[in-house]
Amino acid sequence: MLEARVEQCLRLSHDAQQQDGAQLAATLAQLQQELQQLRGASRPQIRVAPPDALFEIDDDGFLIGWSHGAEQMFGYSETEALGQHILFLYPPGQSQAKVAELQFDQGDIAIDVLRRKKSGMLTWLRMHRHVISNQAGQACGTAVRLSALSEPLSDVDKVKLHARIIEDSDQGVMITDAQERIVSINSSFSRITGYSPFEAIGRTPDLLRSGVHDPDFRAKVRAAMRGYGSWRGEIIGRRKNGELFPQDVTLSVVRDEYGEISHVFSLFSDISVHKDAEARMQRMANYDTLTGLPNRCLLNQLVDQGLAEAKRQSTHGALLVIDISRIGSISDTLGHEVGDQLVIAIGKLFRGALRDADILARVDNSKFVVALLHIEKREHAANVAQKLLHLLEAPIQIDAHALYVGASIGITVYPEDGMEAPALFRFADVAVAKAAQTIESTFLFYREDMNRRAKEHLRLESEMRLALGDKELELHYQPKVSLDTGRIVGAEALLRWKHPRRGMVSPGVFIPVAEETSLILELGTWVLDEACRQIRAWEDRGLHMPVIAVNLSARQFDAHLPERIAAVLERYRVRPDQIMLEITESLLMRGADNVIAIMDQLVAMGLSLALDDFGTGYSSLAYLKKFPISTLKIDRAFVIGLPFEENDCAIARAIVTMAQQLRQEIVAEGVETAEQMRFLRELGCDQLQGYLFSPAVTASEFEAMLGEDRRLLLAALT
Template sequence: MVDKAIERCLALSLAARTQQGEALAATLAELDAALAEVQARSVPDNVPAAPPEAVLTLDLAGYVTSWNAAAETLFGYTATEVLGQNILFLHADDDEDDHIADLFMAEGDNKTVVAEVRRRRKNGDVVWVKLAMMLLKDESGDPVGMHASMTQVHEPLSEVDKISLHARIIEDSDQGVLITDASERIVSINSAFTRITGYTPSESLGRTPDLLRSGVHDAEFRAKVRAAMSGAGPWRGEIVGRRKNGELFPQSVTISAVRDEDGNISHTFSLFSDISVHKDAEARMQRMANYDTLTGLPNQCLLSQLMGQALTEARRSHEHGALLSVEIGRLGAISDTLGHDVGNEVLQAVGKQFRGVLREADVLARLDGNRFAIALLHIEKREHAAIVAQKLAASVAAPIELAQHTLQVRVHTGIAVYPEDGTDTATLIRHADVATSKAVHGEVEFLFYSEEMNQRAKEHLRIESELRQALVNKELQLYYQPKVSLRSGRIVGAEALLRWKHPVRGMVSPGVFIPVAEETGLILELGNWVLEEACRQVRAWQDDNLIMTPIAVNLSARQFDARLPERMADVMRRHGVLPEQLMLEITESLLVGGADNVISIMNELVAMGLALALDDFGTGYSSLAYLKKFPISTLKIDRSFVIGLPYEENDCAIARAIVTMAQQLRQEIVAEGVETAEQMSFLRELGCDQLQGYLFSPPVPADDFAQMLREGKRLAFSSR
C-alpha cells in the first residue's frame, strides 16, 4: 500500500499545476494512512501502552480545581464528585504528607517535587502513586495554585513474596551461602556453594563447616571467626578453604549470626566468594611490579624493599652486609653484532650462573641494561664480599654456550659495605656504582668503594694466592707441641700444629692464614695435607724404633662429613699407622651443625679404634645435655680459662667445673696454654690429667720432638 502511494506521488509531480492541489492533498492523506498501518503492524501486540497520567490542579488551600479523565480512571471519582473538595479525601488514613511541603521549601518555587505516596481509591483500596507537584503562578509571578500529576507504581512485596524472592536470589547468587544452626550443623547451602567447594547438599547438610577447613590458619585467626559465629559482630576477611578434591583456595568471607525473637543465636550464615582468579591476577601484577621480565630476577624496586628491611635489622643487631653492583662487559658489542635477542640470552645465562654461586639468602637482582646487583644481607667479615665478587667472575670465566654461538663476557664489580659506606639503599647503590665505574676503567675484577677495604681485600687475596702456592712448593710443615702428664711429668702425646714458612716473610702465623683458608675452602686441602703428613711422620718415627705417643690432629668442620671414616681408614692403611697412634681433635662449633649426624660419624671413628678429643671446651655453644652422648675420650680446657689461674675467681670456678664434669664422665682432661708453675700446681690439685703449653715446651719441629722423646724430657716436679 505504501509503494502504491509513493508511485502516485511521483506521478502527480509530473501533472499540470492546475490539477495539483486537490489531488495532492488526497494522495498525502492516503500515504499517511498507509504509514500509520505499517507502524501499527511493527509494534508487538504484547507491549503494554504507557499508563495514563492523572492530572489535577489545586488552589493554594488544597481544593481541587481540575480533574482529568485519567484521574477518574485511577481513583474512580468523576470530576463532578471531586471538584471543590480538599485533596485530603484521597489520602490514606495513616499518611503524613508534611514532608512534601518541606520539599517545596527546600527546592524553591520553580522546582518540581517528586515523591512516592499512598492514596485511597473510591472503592477503599490504597495504591502507591508517583506524585509530581509544582506551583502555578500568574503573570505577575505570584502563586495561584498547584499542578499535580500522578501515575500508579507497583506496591511493595508481601512478606510471602519477599521470602520467595530472597530464596531465589540466594539460590541464584554467584556467592556461596552456608547456613548453620545453633549446634553449628549445616542446614542450608546454595548451588554456588556446591560449584565452588564440590560438596553437594547430601554431602554437606548435617555436617559442620570444618569440612572446608584448610588447617593453614593459626589459633588466633580461628578465634576471631568463632567470635563472629558466637554473635560478637560480623566478621569480614579472607580465608583459605579446602575443596572436596583437596585443593586449597582463597575466599572472601562474611560471617554473621542470626538471632531469634528472644535474642538467642539461632543460626549463623557465611557468604563467600572464590577469589582465586583475583589472587592470581594480584600475584601477576605483583610479579610485574617486583621482577624483571627478561631474567625473572627481582628488580630494583624489590631489591630496595629487601635491603630496607635488612638495613633496619642491621642497625638493631650491629651486623654487616654488602651491596655489589656488577656490570657485564662486552654485552653492547654482542647485541650490536648479533642482535638484541642474543644479548638477552647472554643476560639470562649470566643471571643463572650468578644464582648458582650465591647463597640462598643472598638477593640477586637486575638493575637495568647490563647491570646486576647482589645484596649480601649478612656477612661475618666485610672482606667476604670480595670472595663473592671472585666467585661471580669465575662463574662466567668460561665461554657461554648458546644455541648457535659461544660467547665470552667479563664482569666488573663494585662493592659498598654497610653501614660504613651508607645506611640506605639508594646511597649504597650509588657508591657501588662508583666503585664499578673505577673497576671498569682500571680493568680489575672488583673494587670496594672504601680504599681501606680495597687494601684489606687485596691482602686477603694475596694470602689466598700465596697459600695455594705454599701447598705446591712444600712451604708447609708440622710442628709438635708435647702433652705432659701431671702425675708422672712424662710426655704422653703431642698435638700436630700447621706452620707456614714463607720464602720471603718467614714464619706466617696460623692466625693469619687459617681464617683465609676457612673462608676460601682451602682448609680442605690443608686438612688433608696435615693428615697425610702426620701419618707419614708417625710411620717414620716408628721405622726409627722411637716409642711413639699418640699424635693429635685437628679437624675442620668442613672435613667432618660422612666420608671422613673412609678417608681416615685409607690414609692410615697407606702409611701403616695404627688407630691408637692418632687422636682427632674437634671443636665445639662442629657440634652446632646437627648433633645426630655428628654422633653417627663419631661412633664410626671410635669403632675404628680412634680417640676423639673436644678442643677449646667452653668457648663454643654445645649443649651439656648432648655432651654425654658424644664418644669423647678427652676434654681440653681452653687457654682463655687457664690464663687467669689461680688468681682469677671466675677462671678458677670454670676450670673446677670442667674438671669435675669430665671426671664424672670418665674423660681425660688436658689444659692448654699453661705457662706458669702456679697454673700447673692449681690444675694438678684440681685433678687435671695433662698440660700443654710453653711451661714445658712450645711447638717444635719433628726432629726436636723426637729428641725430647729419646732424652725422656720431664716436668720439674716429682710424681705423686
Template sequence: MQAERILIVEDEPVVALDLRQTLEEMGHQVEGIHSSVPSVLAAIEREQPSMVLMDIHLGGARDGVDAAQEIYQRWGLPVIYLTAFADDRTIERAAATKPFGYLLKPFQNKELAAVIQVAHTRHQTECALAASEARLAIAVEAAELGIWEWESQLDKLQGDERFNRMLGGALCHFHTHLHAFLARVHPDDRATVEQGLNQPGFFSCAFRALRDNGEQATLEMHGQLRPLPGGHREVIGAIRDITERVQMEEQLRQASVVFSTTAEGIMILDEQYRIRSVNPALSRLTEYRESELLGQLPDSLLLGSEARPPSYAAIAASSEGYWSGEVCARRRHGELFPSLQHICAVRDASGKVLQYVHTLADISAMREAERQLAHLAYHDALTGLGNRYLLNDTLESEIARAQRNERIFAVIFLDLDGFKSINDTVGHHVGDRVIQEIARRLTLQIRRQDTAVRLGGDEFVVVCPDLHHAEESLVIAQKLLKAMDEPVQIDTLRYNISVSIGVALYPEDGNNLNALLSAADSAMYEAKRQGKGRYCGYLPTIAARIRERLEIEQGLHAALAENQFELHYQPVVDLKRRCLIGFEALVRWRHPERGMIAPDQFIGIAEESGFIEPLGRWILNTAIAQAAAWQQAGAKGLLMAVNVSARQFNDEQLVDGIVTMLARHGLAARQLEIEVTESTVQEFHRSKRIVDTLRERGIAVALDDFGTGYSSLSLLKHLPINRVKIDRSFVIALPGTARDAGLISAIMQMANSLDLEVTAEGIETPEQAAFLNAVGCPAVQGYLFSRPAPASHFTTEWLCHYRESDSFQVNPAA
C-alpha cells in the first residue's frame, strides 16, 4: 500500500487517537488531528497532506461536509468520510462533495485500508486525467487545430469555432452535411478526402478548399474512423490551416533552386557565427568540401590575413544590418583571391539575430584584367620597371607624404656610360638584353619601398623614400654603382658597363617633380664630367653635411675629455601647489669654436656612433651628484629626471651602474627618475625585465614624449612605469579646439585609470597652465616657469624657498 500523509478531522479525542494509531500501524504518516473547519483548512494550507479522513459531525457553524466541499474545490484532495451518520439527508449532502469513500463507524481496519487504497488510486487517476486534458488543450491551442467529427448515419459534419474560422466563417461552431463540405474542396483533392473518411483507422491528408470569401486555402486534415453498431461509422479528427506554410515551402523551393545554381558562393551562419549551410558554388570557389566547412568559423578558413570585413556582431549592430565590400579570401590550399562579399543579418519578429547570410563572388578575373591594364599603362614593356607615368605618380605622392610627415627622400638618376656604342656595334637586340640585365641588377639592390623606373633608352631613376638622413642616399648610390661593375654576359660576349649616378634630395634640392628630376639629372652629368663610373650630389650641401657630421662625431670624444658638455636643469612644478618638486637634466655642448651646439645636432650622431653610452654615464653621474648637492644644501626631496637612450637602456650594466652612482653620492633611489622614449621599450619582455629591476631598486621610470611614438595601451597596462610625460606638441595648442582639449583630457583619464603620474612639458602661457590645472595635471615644466639653466642659476635660497612656496614665479631663473 502507498504510504499517505493523512490529516484526521475528528472531534472525539479517543476516536481520533485510536484512528491515528491504526493509520500509523498501516504505515501512513498522520500530519495532525483537528476538530473544527477553520483549524483543518489552515492545517491543509500549512501541512499539505495527501488525504483527509473527515468526520461529518464537527463543532462550530460549519460541519465536515462543508469542509470537504471547500477542500476539494481549493486543493483537489481526496476526502474520505468516517462517520456514524447514515441518514438519507446526510448521505445526499456528502455525495454532492464527490467523496473518495464513505465508512460508517464502527468499521474494520481492513475496510479502512481498502477505502484508503481505492481513494489513492482514484485520486491518481483523476490527476493523470486532468493533466492529460490540460496538455491536450494546450497542444490543440498551440498547434492551432480545429476539432471536427462526422457521423455517417445522419451525414452530419460538425466543427468547432476554429474549424469554422479556417473556412472564413465567424467564430462559432460549424454544421453542414458532408456533400456540402466536399463541394468546397478542390475537385482534384475530393477523392483524397473521401478516401480518408472511409479508410479504417487513422488517416491524414492535405487538400485545397474555398473560404467563404472565395479565397483558396490549403488545409491539413487528420482523423480516425470508429465503427458504430448497425454498420455506421463515426470519424473524429483535427484540422489545421497550412496555407501560409505551403506558400512558404514554395518560396523555399524557389530559393533552393537559386541557392543551388547561383554562381555566387553562399553560406548560412548561426548566431554564434558558425557555418550551418553552404551552396555548391562556395565549395567550387574555395575548394573546401561541404563537410569541412560546416560548424567552422569563416574567419579561420576563408578570409585572408589582410583587410577583413567588419565583425558579424558589428554588422548586426549597425543601422543597416548588412555590409558589402571587397575582401581577400583564401582557398583550401592557401591561395588568396579577391572577392566581392555581402553579409546580411537575418532577424526574427522580435529583432533578435538568428542567422547571417554571407555571399562571396570571385572577382579575380576582373582584378587581373585591371592589373594588366594598369601594368601596361605604368610599366616599361622591355624591363618590367616603371615608366615615366609611374615616376610622375610616385614623385607626386612621395612629395605629399614627405611634406605631411616632415621626412626627406632621394631621387637617384642613373645613365649607362658608352651604351650607344653597344647598340651601334652589335645591334639593338643585344642592347635590349643589356638593358634587361641592368634592370635586374637594379631591382636586386634597391630596398622594398624604393621604386625603380626606366625613363627610356639607357636612363633609369630610383625614388628612395623614408630616409632618416641624407647620407643614406649615398649608401644606396654606392650599392648601385658596385652592382654595375660586374661585366654583362650576353651569349659568349662580355660587356663592361659603368654607370654615372646623380643624387637629389627632397626638399633641399627641389620641392616639386620637375625640380627634383632636373637636379638629379644635373648631378648625374656632373658625375660624368668628373670621369664617369661614379656618383655625385646635386650641390655641395651633401658634402658639407657629411663633413659637418664627421666633425661632430670626431669632436664628441674630445668634448667629453675636455669637459665641454654641461647639464642644464629645468624645474618641474607642482601645478596645484605652485611649488618646486624637481628638475629634468638636459645636456648641452659648449663648443670652444662653434659655441653652444643644440642637442638635436649631436644626440642622434652620438647614438648611431655608440658614443651615447659614455656620454649617458656622464650625464647620469653629473645629475645625481647635483641632486645630492642640493639635498645636502637643504633642498630636501627634490626629484631628478634623467633621459636614457635606447642603447643605455638595453645595457646589462645600466641598473648596477645607477645604483653605484646613487651610493657614491648619497642620493636616495626614490629621488631619481629615469626617462625613456616609447620606441626604447617596444621590445616588451626585455623592457619589462629592466623596468622591474629599476623599480625593485626604488628608481622611478617615466615614459617621455608620450603620444609621439608608437604608444600601445597594452604596453602601458603591463609595463610597470611610474609616469607619462605629455609631449609639448600636445600642449602648445592649448586650450585650443575641443579636439586639442579632448586629447589631453583623454590622456589624463587613461593615466588616472592606470594609476600613472603625469607631467606635461612645454608650458609657455598662463592659459596652458590654467587648462592643465583644470583637468588635474599634477606636474608641469616649461618656459612659463623657467628655461633650462645651469645649476648655478638655482641658488640654495631659491631652491629652499620654492620647494615650500605656493607662489612659483614666472621665469625665476631666466
C-alpha cells in the first residue's frame, strides 16, 4: 500500500508542478523513508559465520602461527597462543599420544574434534589438517584449519528447545545464583517438593533440608558449588508438607565467558518407589514370606555377627533347632491354609516367649531356629527349650480346629561345641534328629559322641548302598513253633549284612541308619524280593513251605504298596497266603484311616498281617479293633521277666486275653527258657519264636530243619 501511495505522489508531482511543490516534495521524502524502513525490516537477517581458525604447529606440537580467526574462535590473543603446546586447546585429561595434529603418518585428514576455549567452554569443530614437509620430504609440522560446525538450530531456537526440555523433564531442576539464591525451577521441582515458583524463587536450597545427612555431606556439596567437580549422591529431602523423601541428586556449576562460576544447577529425582522396591527385595531375600521371621540367609549373617562379638567379649551363646511335628499331616488333612496359619501361630508364640535380643528364624516348612546370642551357662538354653515345649502343650486354635503339635529340639552351645556357624548348625541338626527318635516332645544337647555317631551313620549308609550292589546282604530265617504241636509253622525273614571286613553287622546297628534315610525303602524292596525268590526256589524243589513273615517299614506303607507287592508275587509265582507282613505300632501313628484302607487292600489280596513288638509303642485300642490284623506278637521286653516278674506276667496275660477276644493268633518273641515257654502255653499263647528253639539261620539250614521235621520241643511240651 505504501508503494502505491508513493507512485500516486509521483504522478501528482508531474501534473501539478506549479502547485505547492515544496509541500509535495516533503511528503514524498517521508513516504520513501517509510518504504525503505519497511523493506529493511522485511528483509531476512543474514548470520555471518565466524571466521575459521588458522594456525601452524611444529613437529613437537608447539604453536608457531595464530590467525585473527583463531583469536575470535578461542579467545586467546596471538601473544597468548604462540609458543603454547597444542594440548592447551584440548579438554582436560587428553594425553599427547592422542593428539590428532601430530599423527603425521596419517597424512592429510578432515575430522570432527572437541576443543576448549579460553572461557573453559568445550565446542565441537571441523578440523582440516595438512602435513608440512621440509626439502628432504620429512614432516616438520602441520597447518590446521578449524571451522565451526553448522548449527541445525539458531541460538534463539536452541534456547527455547533447552528451556522446553528442562521444563518437561521428569527430574526436578533447581538453579541458584552466586549468592545461593534460587533463580529458576521447573514444574517437576514443584511436583516433587510441593513448592511453587512463587514460594521457592528467591530462597536458598535450605528449604528442602531434612537434616538427615552424613557428616561430610555439606563439605562435599560446598566443594561442588565451588567448581571442584560435580557431585552426585543420595540424600533425604523434605517436602513442603514436612514429609521426608529419598532423592538422587547431581550438582554442577555454570561458568561465564570469563570462566567464573555464575550459577549452580542441581538435578534430582524422587527415588521413593525405587527404595520401596529395594526394601521389598531385601525383605524377600532375608525374611520368610509366611511368618515374616528371618530366613536361613539372614540367620547365618546374624549368627556370624554374634559369634564375632562372642570372640571379642568371651561370652557364651546357644543355637536351638526346633522341629515341629504333625505340620505335614495337618496340612494334608485340613488343607495347606490351615497348616500355614498354624505355622504363623507357632512363630508368634515363640517370638512372644523370647527376649528381644534373641533371634527367631524359620528355615524350613516345620523347622524353626532360635539363636541365644548371650547366655550365662548352658542350663539357660535348656530353660528356653523347656519353655518353648511348654507352649506347645496346649492346643492351638485355628478357625474351628483345636490343633495339637509337638516338637523336638536340638541344642548346641558355643564356644563349647565350636565357634563356626556351619558346624554349630550341623551339630544342632544332629541333636534334633536324635531327639526326634523319642515319642514325646523333648530337647537334647549336642555332644561329641553324637557327632561321631552321625559320621558313623554316614559311613554305614554309604557302605550299605554298596552292599546292595555287591550281594553282601542275605536273609536268615527264624522259625516260629506251635506251642501245641512243637512243629515249625512259620518263620520270620530277617535281614543280615555280611560285611567284607567287619563280618556280620548287627541289624540293630544298620537298620536304624536305614530308617533315617530313604535307604530303608531299597532294603525293604530287596527283602521282599529275596524272600519271594527263595520261596519259589523251595517250591521248585518240591518243599512244602510254611508262611514266611516279612517286616515292613512304616516308610514303605503308602498307597502304592499293594501293587508293588502284587508285582513281586506275580514275578516269582508266590501265593499271597505264603507271605505274612509284619508291621510295627509306629505305623499306626501315621493316620489310621489311610492305614486301614491300605491294610484292607492287602488282606483282600490274600496276605495276612501281624502287629510286631506289640505293647512297646502307642496303640489306640479303639482303632486296633478295626485293623484287619490276624496275629499279635508279644515283644521280648515283656517275655524276658516271665514267669517271675509280676508286672511282665500281668502285661502278657492282658495281651493274650485281648488277642483272644479279638480272635487273633498270638506269637511270643524272645523265648529263651522252658519256664517262659510253659507260662506262655498256659496263658493260651499260640506260637513261640526265640533261642529256646532256634536263632535265625541261613536258608539252607532252615530247609534242613523242615526236612528233618524237627520237634525239639516235644519233650518240654509233654
